[in-house]
Amino acid sequence: MFGIELQNVGKSFGNNEVLRDINLSIPKGSFTAIVGKSGCGKSTLLRVIAGLENVTSGSLAYTDGKAKRSDIRIMFQDDRLLPWESILKNVAIGGVGIKEAEAALEKVGLDGKKDAWPDELSGGQKQRVALARALASKPDVLLFDEPLGALDALTRMEMQHLIEGLWQEQKFTSVLVTHDVSEAVHLADRVIVLDEGGIQMDKQIDLPRQRERDEKFTSYEKNILDKIVGG
Amino acid sequence: MKKNQWYNNQIFPWLLPIVIVILWQVLGQLNLIKSTMLPTPFEVVEAGIRLFQTGELQENVYISTKRAVIGFAIGGAIGFLLGLFNGTILFFEKLTDTSIQMIRTIPHLALIPLVILWFGIGESAKIFLVAVGVMFPIYINTFSGIKNVDRKLIEMGKVYGMSKWQLFTNIILPGAMPNILVGIRYALGVTWISLIVAETIGAEGGIGYMATTAREFMQMDVVVLTIVLYAILGKLSDFIAKLCEQRLLKWNPAYRKN
Numbered sequence: 362m363f364g365i366e367l368q369n370v371g372k373s374f375g376n377n378e379v380l381r382d383i384n385l386s387i388p389k390g391s392f393t394a395i396v397g398k399s400g401c402g403k404s405t406l407l408r409v410i411a412g413l414e415n416v417t418s419g420s421l422a423y424t425d426g427k428a429k430r431s432d433i434r435i436m437f438q439d440d441r442l443l444p445w446e447s448i449l450k451n452v453a454i455g456g457v458g459i460k461e462a463e464a465a466l467e468k469v470g471l472d473g474k475k476d477a478w479p480d481e482l483s484g485g486q487k488q489r490v491a492l493a494r495a496l497a498s499k500p501d502v503l504l505f506d507e508p509l510g511a512l513d514a515l516t517r518m519e520m521q522h523l524i525e526g527l528w529q530e531q532k533f534t535s536v537l538v539t540h541d542v543s544e545a546v547h548l549a550d551r552v553i554v555l556d557e558g559g560i561q562m563d564k565q566i567d568l569p570r571q572r573e574r575d576e577k578f579t580s581y582e583k584n585i586l587d588k589i590v591g592g
Numbered sequence: 593m594k595k596n597q598w599y600n601n602q603i604f605p606w607l608l609p610i611v612i613v614i615l616w617q618v619l620g621q622l623n624l625i626k627s628t629m630l631p632t633p634f635e636v637v638e639a640g641i642r643l644f645q646t647g648e649l650q651e652n653v654y655i656s657t658k659r660a661v662i663g664f665a666i667g668g669a670i671g672f673l674l675g676l677f678n679g680t681i682l683f684f685e686k687l688t689d690t691s692i693q694m695i696r697t698i699p700h701l702a703l704i705p706l707v708i709l710w711f712g713i714g715e716s717a718k719i720f721l722v723a724v725g726v727m728f729p730i731y732i733n734t735f736s737g738i739k740n741v742d743r744k745l746i747e748m749g750k751v752y753g754m755s756k757w758q759l760f761t762n763i764i765l766p767g768a769m770p771n772i773l774v775g776i777r778y779a780l781g782v783t784w785i786s787l788i789v790a791e792t793i794g795a796e797g798g799i800g801y802m803a804t805t806a807r808e809f810m811q812m813d814v815v816v817l818t819i820v821l822y823a824i825l826g827k828l829s830d831f832i833a834k835l836c837e838q839r840l841l842k843w844n845p846a847y848r849k850n
């Protein structure tokens with residue numbers, strides 16, 4: 362496992378300054394959520410962390426010396442399964458063996474579907490396969506870019522449970538981008554509000570897990586929502 | 593959708609062609625169509641049997657098929673490789689795509705006089721014409737297929753640690769395959785058309801040669817037979833291409849059986 366250290370990170374596309382002066386230290390094994398309005402740079406921040414975008418200024422480091430980019434996996438909003446491969450082959454990519462792929466599918470409860478084609482699965486099932494694919498290589502860091510945004514409320518809750526359970530079991534460093542504040546409070550140790558390219562709020566969530574929507578939960582929720590809307 | 597209609601089955605579409613052939617036979621026998629204009633289906637079949645017995649039929653079909661296969665293979669390989677390089681490497685695209693698009697607008701059969709001057713009327717001229725005709729549809733479809741592969745899937749492959757070669761074999765090639773197959777089917781049609789034209793300009797052997805000699809001796813049955821042979825070969829190659837499609841695209845629900 363390793364953590365992530367961002368120092369004075371800025372990122373521009375041409376004249377469009379998307380991220381400015383981000384200082385963020387993400388300890389290994391932690392669960393961080395990033396929330397904010399659409400277009401505020403959440404995905405860009407995630408892609409910077411994944412090494413898919415170079416920073417314009419500042420620096421990005423993976424703490425714990427021997428960390429490699431290959432130990433990072435992203436789960437995207439769309440499932441990005443290969444339509445021409447079976448479910449099992451979709452999980453067994455990039456050096457992941459069949460045995461590991463089967464084990465990962467079992468973890469998400471889809472070992473029965475391993476010979477199906479992706480288009481034979483529902484949206485929720487496809488995202489579970491995408492989660493299995495992300496987990497199969499036992500990554501140190503798992504980045505989520507609104508992976509549940511397209512799912513219905515019920516499937517979404519199921520997936521949240523699944524992700525939380527797997528994280529507690531495997532303790533990969535997690536960064537979850539979401540527009541759903543309730544989802545952030547539900548899953549994360551810490552919620553970061555991003556606005557106009559900067560960190561507006563950095564809030565620790567001290568609630569025992571499994572979290573219920575009690576008074577404390579909703580007060581965290583309201584607090585964060587006010588910050589997003591009010592600035 | 594009215595799926596259970598009486599006409600929705602395997603046999604019904606064959607009804608019309610069968611009726612036409614029977615009508616043609618009857619009109620021919622009643623001498624309403626002169627056999628010097630158009631021989632009856634029976635006469636055509638008889639001509640086929642006659643030429644089969646002498647061995648001419650098999651030999652000429654073999655010669656034509658060989659030309660088609662060699663020409664298709666050469667043109668297809670060139671078109672595919674060009675499409676591949678131009679689709680994946682921007683430098684090659686900028687270097688060659690505009691030129692290829694310009695040459696493409698020339699109907700390749702317009703090259704015949706030039707080709708005769710270059711190669712004479714031998715085998716190479718015919719194979720060259722087929723290859724040129726095949727090259728462009730394969731190129732265009734391979735190129736656009738590769739260009740249209742979902743960038744998000746490629747990004748996923750990179751994040752998930754695929755090597756360049758794995759990206760190519762697992763994402764780019766299968767992603768481009770539907771387009772490539774469209775190109776192949778179209779190119780097969782071009783193959784036979786090029787050959788039909790090429791073989792009528794002084795061929796030694798082949799179906800076109802059969803047709804030309806039969807015309808000189810006024811053997812109408814053989815002339816019609818050669819037309820039928822071209823049709824059968826064209827249909828057969830399309831059928832094979834369709835089988836490939838079903839195998840290679842079985843992940844796509846549109847090609848999946850039941």
Ligand SMILES: Nc1ncnc2c1ncn2[C@@H]1O[C@H](COP(=O)(O)OP(=O)(O)O)[C@@H](O)[C@H]1O
Binds near residue numbers: 397402404
């Ligand atoms: N590859 C890119 N090229 C140019 N502009 C980009 C690119 N990626 C993102 N942007 C811009 O960066 C801003 C933030 O985008 P993004 O990080 O996707 O926001 P979010 O995920 O918070 O909705 C947007 O204005 C978007 O237009």
Ligand SMILES: [Mg+2]
Binds near residue numbers: 403405
């Ligand atoms: Mg986004």
